[in-house]
Amino acid sequence: MLIKSSRQISRWRIPKRFPVPENSGVSPESRIEAGQIWPEPANATRIKHLQVYRYDPDSSRGPRIDTYAIDRDKCGPMLLDALIKIKNEIDPTLTFRRSCREGICGSCAMNIDGTNWLACTRSLDEISDPATVYPLNNMDVVKDLVGDQSHAMAQYATIKPWLRTTALPPAGRERLQSPEERAQLDGDYECILCFCCTSGCPSHWWNGDRFLGPAVLLQAHRWLVDSRDEATAERLDELEDPFKLYRCHTILNCTRTCPKGLNPGKKIAEIKLMVQQRQG
Amino acid sequence: MSERSRSRPRPRSPDVQIYRPQLTSVLSITHRATGVWLGLGSILLVAWLIAVASGGDAYATLDRFLGSWIGAILLFSWTFSLFYHLCNGIRHLAWDLDYGFELPTIYLTGWLVVAVSVILTLLTWATALALKA
Numbered sequence: 001m002l003i004k005s006s007r008q009i010s011r012w013r014i015p016k017r018f019p020v021p022e023n024s025g026v027s028p029e030s031r032i033e034a035g036q037i038w039p040e041p042a043n044a045t046r047i048k049h050l051q052v053y054r055y056d057p058d059s060s061r062g063p064r065i066d067t068y069a070i071d072r073d074k075c076g077p078m079l080l081d082a083l084i085k086i087k088n089e090i091d092p093t094l095t096f097r098r099s100c101r102e103g104i105c106g107s108c109a110m111n112i113d114g115t116n117w118l119a120c121t122r123s124l125d126e127i128s129d130p131a132t133v134y135p136l137n138n139m140d141v142v143k144d145l146v147g148d149q150s151h152a153m154a155q156y157a158t159i160k161p162w163l164r165t166t167a168l169p170p171a172g173r174e175r176l177q178s179p180e181e182r183a184q185l186d187g188d189y190e191c192i193l194c195f196c197c198t199s200g201c202p203s204h205w206w207n208g209d210r211f212l213g214p215a216v217l218l219q220a221h222r223w224l225v226d227s228r229d230e231a232t233a234e235r236l237d238e239l240e241d242p243f244k245l246y247r248c249h250t251i252l253n254c255t256r257t258c259p260k261g262l263n264p265g266k267k268i269a270e271i272k273l274m275v276q277q278r279q280g
Numbered sequence: 281m282s283e284r285s286r287s288r289p290r291p292r293s294p295d296v297q298i299y300r301p302q303l304t305s306v307l308s309i310t311h312r313a314t315g316v317w318l319g320l321g322s323i324l325l326v327a328w329l330i331a332v333a334s335g336g337d338a339y340a341t342l343d344r345f346l347g348s349w350i351g352a353i354l355l356f357s358w359t360f361s362l363f364y365h366l367c368n369g370i371r372h373l374a375w376d377l378d379y380g381f382e383l384p385t386i387y388l389t390g391w392l393v394v395a396v397s398v399i400l401t402l403l404t405w406a407t408a409l410a411l412k413a
Contacts, residue, residue, distance in 0.1 A: 002387045003303075010302070018301050030291035055291055063291045111293075114300030137295035147293055202305060205295045250375050251308040252386055253299075266381035273378055 006258050009113075009126055016114060028062075035064030038090055046072035049130035050082060052094065055141045063141065065132075066091075072124065079127065080108050080119040083145075096145040103259065106194030109136055110145050116196035118259045136199035138208060152195050155212050159220045159238070164231035181227035188222035188267065190260050191215065197254035197264050203247045211247035212239075214254035214264035221267040224274060233278070240275050248272075303390045311368045314361035321358045359404055364397040 001010055023031055035054055040047060048070045055063040068090060070082045080101055087094045097107040101120045108119040111134035113127045139147030169175050198204050198213035212220070220239060223229050239245045245268070254264040299305075328346075331338040345351050371389050374380045380389055 002384065002391070004384045004387075006383060015301055017298055018296055020296055022297055024297065026294070026297070027289070027292060029289050030294070032294065053293070057288070057290070111298065114298060115302070132298065134298055135293040137293055137299060139293050140290040141293050142290065148290065199295075200299060202296065202299075202308075249308060250372060252304040252381075253302065255381070255383060255386065256302055256304050263381055263383075265375075266378065269375055269378050269381065272376070 003256070006256055006261055013128060031062055033062055033064045035066040037067045038069065040069040041071040041074075044069075044071035044073065047129075048072055048075075048082065048124050048127075050079075050086070051130050051132045052083075052086075052145070053134040053141075054094070054144050056093070057143055067130065070124075075124070077123055077125070078120055079112060079122045079124060079131075079133070082124055083108075083119060083133075094145075095143045104192060106192035109194035109196045109199075109259070110134065111137055111199075116200045116257045116259075118194060118196070121259060136195060138199055138205045147199075149195065151208070152198060152213070152215070155216045156193070156219060159212070159216060159223070159235070160231075161219050161223060163226070163229055164223075164234070165228070166230055175228040177227050184225040184227065185222060187262055188218060188225070191218055191222070191262055192260060193219075194259065196257050196259055200253045200257045202251055202253065203249055207243060207247045210243035212244050214248070214268065217245065217248070217268045217271060218262065218264040221271055224271065236271075236275055236278060239271060245271060245275070303387060307368060307390050307393065311365065311372075314365045317357065317361045318365055321361070324354075324358075356401070356405065360397060360401045363400040363404075364393065367393040367397045367400075 001012060003010065032053070050068045050070065051065050052068060053063060054066045068086050070085060075082055075085050078101075080098055083094065083096055084098070087096075096110070096119070098120065099105040099107045101108075103118050103121040106118065109116060110119055111132075112119065112122050113131050116136060119133075133145065135141055135145045135147045139149070139151075142148050163175075165175075193215060195213075195215050197218075198208075198215040201214055204211055204213040217239075220235065224232055224235055229235075248265075248268045250265060250269070252265040255262075255266070258264065328342060331342045346355060371380065371393055374389075380386065
């Protein structure tokens, strides 16, 4: 079916996953075992089942999938409300990141029903029953739904995401931008670094050690087009690399999944064009 | 944190095992697969040319194989691969020039590539069978 915005969920729910073996390329400690099925709430008429990835570093067990049942009449509208309800009333050991509960902090990014989104902006009405909840893909799991973002943040640091200048600022005032120059940053500055796109990118799954991934490349674009930045050429030199930039094969899972409706795929293509055009 | 848990490596969260197939990723992997298949097909093309050059017997053997139903299936798959790779390749060229990146356009051109490559494959085979008859 045609998808008009990343918010939209496909009505086609089949196939749920690619036809690969469940444990293809999975290390022994990452194999997922069957988990616990928690009791159904009493006297509930509207029940939503959630199959949640669990991993406890202090137990000797590997990851498992626990099934929880939520009484929708006693729960807020969003998936994050359901997770908080589980933690408060059913199982206090469930661990996840959350902060703003309004889609601006990026903490509660997770794999919901097979695609990445923020738990706080995904309505329980929109997800299937049972719905699957996993941590962001291809990350070392610290506990339950909390992935280790050290690698993603280290990749972010490599693009030096700050204003790089050699000239001093004009005497007595800040470095100003015209409204047109400021508009160049639209579609870049809104990124909340939730890493939904990077962790949904197959190219980053296979080459994540060297490919920077859509989130970091979108940030690279943000500094390349900033009128105040004086290191555009150096930034392009640093990015011009078979792996850092060119492992992007325009799969566009990033654009499909961005919970802020941004377009990392387009921005990466624009970086590739900038590299080409400066060669004349 | 206990001694045991520190010595144990952390699990890696699943990716391709659980990520929902979408038009974006499915067309991308199909582009790769058809490319590889066309690469193998070019070996057959060379074999065919060698058979033509080396005379009647070799050519007759190869022609009999390609005329069989298994040969027909292989040739049909290569026809589709060629048209799919061509159409999606044009889509990639547009992307490289920074066109067609809005999500509705990505989906529209994606389905268009599927439809056009199927139609072109069927047209080619209809024409070929009509000429043979």
